[in-house]
Amino acid sequence: MSVNSFGRIFRFTTWGESHGPALGAVVDGCPPRLALSEGAIQPFLDARRPGQSKYTTQRQEPDAVRILSGVFEGMTTGTPISLMIENTDQRSKDYSEVAAAYRPGHADYAYDAKYGFRDYRGGGRSSARETAARVAAGAVARLVLPEVEILAWVSQIGGDAIDPAKFDAEEIGRNPFFCPDPQAAERWAELVDVTRRAGSSIGAVVECVARGVPAGWGAPVYGKLDADLAAAMMGINAVKGVEIGDGFDVARLTGEENADAMHPGEQGLEFEANHAGGIAGGISTGQPVRVRVAFKPTSSILTPVATVTKTGEATEIRTRGRHDPCVGIRGAPVVEAMMALVLADHKLLHRAQCGG
Amino acid sequence: MSVNSFGRIFRFTTWGESHGPALGAVVDGCPPRLALSEGAIQPFLDARRPGQSKYTTQRQEPDAVRILSGVFEGMTTGTPISLMIENTDQRSKDYSEVAAAYRPGHADYAYDAKYGFRDYRGGGRSSARETAARVAAGAVARLVLPEVEILAWVSQIGGDAIDPAKFDAEEIGRNPFFCPDPQAAERWAELVDVTRRAGSSIGAVVECVARGVPAGWGAPVYGKLDADLAAAMMGINAVKGVEIGDGFDVARLTGEENADAMHPGEQGLEFEANHAGGIAGGISTGQPVRVRVAFKPTSSILTPVATVTKTGEATEIRTRGRHDPCVGIRGAPVVEAMMALVLADHKLLHRAQCGG
Amino acid sequence: MSVNSFGRIFRFTTWGESHGPALGAVVDGCPPRLALSEGAIQPFLDARRPGQSKYTTQRQEPDAVRILSGVFEGMTTGTPISLMIENTDQRSKDYSEVAAAYRPGHADYAYDAKYGFRDYRGGGRSSARETAARVAAGAVARLVLPEVEILAWVSQIGGDAIDPAKFDAEEIGRNPFFCPDPQAAERWAELVDVTRRAGSSIGAVVECVARGVPAGWGAPVYGKLDADLAAAMMGINAVKGVEIGDGFDVARLTGEENADAMHPGEQGLEFEANHAGGIAGGISTGQPVRVRVAFKPTSSILTPVATVTKTGEATEIRTRGRHDPCVGIRGAPVVEAMMALVLADHKLLHRAQCGG
């Protein structure tokens, strides 16, 4: 019931604050005898790592992961895998303003209301820096899913969406926006740079597809694959919306328009469409699992915003610091990690009840 | 870890199939000494009950709830509250077609792929009839939340949305659509009737607001209030999208546009807006908690759709039966119930860790 | 986290009070396609059923189980199995004395201290009658364990133990004491009858062995097979001690005396002894899993005992009612059921992580 844990069988727990000595994840329930080393995790952390372009926060962190347990002679042992990432760029800074007043849109006030107290340095536990631990855990989850290919990308920044006709998976790794449409990437470079220079921020949409998920994963009625994905995605910092398959668009459709007709195919069932996003009744159908996730603009902006001090007086705050002008960009590797974590868990859960 | 249970402290488990003898919920963790009787639950079931207008399924079920345990002398005892609803209108019917072929958009194929077997009568466990158990459990959850007012309504059917300027909470109970805009209700009467007579179906959007939630409920980072709400809503039958606050709209905004500026007020903090939907960092802020939920059109339609038989051959299926032309309508009481269930759980969870 | 649920994958939830309309269990996580009918459960309930000899309580209950969900065409569907047992012999009785004063040794005072309130009729939820639900759930668990043979018996009543040399498994079903030693059974008939006629009660020890458990079930370090068995057994009404293998005797031994030497055998590993009770490091070794459980004498006796009223005044109470003179006797089928429930859960948990 730990609120800092996620998953049922393949279950991970994260710990750590933005400006503490380190952060980490403990992954429990991982099957034994899977090849694992720090080198298998690091590339995923590097993809999420800040400070790699001018479009993300300039905090410089190597985000080097250490495996402290659960691996012996290069293989998982079946016991908890402890992953630790040291915080190295805890820039000494004056936090007195943030300590005294609540940053609107941030969790400052909510944490204080809940705990009567908060670690105000860089947002403490509420910092998106915690997602590094999820990405590390997600890299372990992928070991459990050799049959599944997971891909996430940014499909929209502000009001500017990619052209689906120009989707090229190869492009995603070639630009700093995880953008599959090279022309959109060029436009976004301008858009994000203008935003950054204005000390402003902007929202984004991330999409993720998992191919190769067999029919049968997911567990009705409160362990549905789509419900677990919704929790996984909505729990990522700055996320305000989640869609499975066609999402909100289906509200406008008729049953005929929304039907995913089926035909016998050479390799089993074939579907005419995938409005459902690969999930029916909470169980995978064998089609690609599709998720869309909305990220709000970072709340940290240079424009002063009216707020309240800890003692209840009116003030204004402008957030200096080193912030992502578009936090959704670095959200893509996190969405990918959460997809892997949910699927790994459901694969094992399905095996528990149904064998195979 | 039971996949048919939901909640952490205030936790309920549901059981039952569409055409079995009964269905029910076991509510565990409810505080003692709360006044509870069947009469306190029945009105919520009646609101969700089918067969009350021509706009919903014509299945006739009294949905009379019985309390089998956990209440003594009219008060909760702190022990599990067992709620049972008998199925009375299990119309004897020929299910051979549904048994033999998979209805597109339904969970038929996914259940068979998972379990190698399925109760095909009325969808078995995947039937939306299961949500009656959630509504019953939700009525108990409300006892825990005297300070909170929860209201859900249908805000859109197909492409036709209400006019927010005409929102009148009193109207919601006056029409068969849970519609707060009387003019929209009139238009929908026509729209849904046409849809029904055509043997078609149509999607909808349900919105829900909880007022009176104090700041401090919700638990970072994998027990976030918004993440739990997302799971609760996405797990409702036919739901494909969930938004908190402004949802997907925030992806288009700048940080300045999305800011919820704060001011000192007479009764504590006041906010200029509520883009965040009452939740920051996964914790309630004291503002109204706002959720939007997209329902797909019922997959059961009279137009034949291509599908596959259990043995893999091509066929067509048209679903006769008694179905909701717009399943989202009866989704409103279910969304309301899930909101209550999540909030009750988080109230107790907050009390566990932080007292108060 | 429901406190009225037990198990991780194969998980059951029980509900119901001694004198409510019914009690039951919801079994979740059961694999699909196992043959199940009420007839497969009833014999286990009959073994535990009261009123079958003068050595147990004279409460007359048919304890007829009904399956309300989760079974279709005689097979489990993989969805929750709801089991219900109606209470029929809720003898109308004057409970005013029990309502007003706390019965020593019973949970009366503790329930009042916890909940500020209690269902005093027959002990309410604290009644051993709740164990009927465990026995019903245990019968389902056995379906998951075709390779395992579980046997429980009473090995001691009061100070009178069986002679291990006279152990005869066939005898267990032939006497009303679940006693494998026919001579002990004769002595106990006299002992329990004298106890009963004196309005007194007496303690007992139950032993249980599970044969056929393969090596590898159990999960270090907080899901150990022996730790889960300890919780399962200690949670049975009136139990005050649990031993695995040689239990407390090992405290007196040296390492040499306690060693379970191993040899290669024709069918794999062979052990010289089984001091460990079939579990090492929390994981099964392939040897028989052995548990011993101590039951206290029923607290309900005719001799008046000093106690306190609800309002804090001194009084005396003697418990009339229909009580077991030796509650440990009817504990044997419950111990057997809990063994099955723990093993079924660990079989599935092992399969989840390690396959096979």
Added chain:
Amino acid sequence: MSVNSFGRIFRFTTWGESHGPALGAVVDGCPPRLALSEGAIQPFLDARRPGQSKYTTQRQEPDAVRILSGVFEGMTTGTPISLMIENTDQRSKDYSEVAAAYRPGHADYAYDAKYGFRDYRGGGRSSARETAARVAAGAVARLVLPEVEILAWVSQIGGDAIDPAKFDAEEIGRNPFFCPDPQAAERWAELVDVTRRAGSSIGAVVECVARGVPAGWGAPVYGKLDADLAAAMMGINAVKGVEIGDGFDVARLTGEENADAMHPGEQGLEFEANHAGGIAGGISTGQPVRVRVAFKPTSSILTPVATVTKTGEATEIRTRGRHDPCVGIRGAPVVEAMMALVLADHKLLHRAQCGG
């Protein structure tokens, strides 16, 4: 459901192997604003620390704990508390014998049977070294329990028990055996030294009492305080038996002998005896909570014992290494820690459901 986690609300997860770089615990659910520093944890680790007398293993470990998260300005923040202890004395050693053959009584064979693979260095995850993480977590649990005083001691080594009449709590800290009877401590010095010099080992019994637990903690029927204590204790390495209150002795008693008569007292209820060990119906009664725990002799002995190699051939093994001749001695601080962890969890769980 993580099998390396324990607790419901106050929940901790441990990780680490005997010879890995470090081990640790993540404590989740701890209330905020409790004073915590490494100095508050270290004394408990020091009490359990090996190498302090000739009666325990000569492995030299400083067991210095570091707090990596969850504490800010000397107070708990309500977020996960990550505790790490580095392994410094991972003596380079030839493990080829242990790698090739199974040590009888150890978890070697069971781990291999489960995972197909094991970290054989010092027992890996099955090593009692893992209990250091429990002791660290237990020190945090004590912060939640200012009203409770917990004391554990060794009451028996081999066949030699303390004289209860000579019980002196002050003595416990004065000898290397956690022995409250100074004369027994002298006898044990001889007994354990003889055992150690013979390369043998010996069993022990540890007792633990918690005073100040109010009536009302514990949650029927599968979250009983005694059931959770049984799991907590049976899950400690080398434990084979657990008793609550009078334990197995009650099996020999009559209801009259076992009665805990109650009287009105100046400060509330007074009991004549405490056969029940402070728990009735799974709920605390306000009396001292009493537990007895049996530890087997360490399986590592110098006498060769017949065993089997990984490839199934007969061999003999004698365990050199640095081992405790009586592992029960260092079990006392672990029992104390587990008592604190269970009580802290139940205090918060009670508050969740019943307030106060």
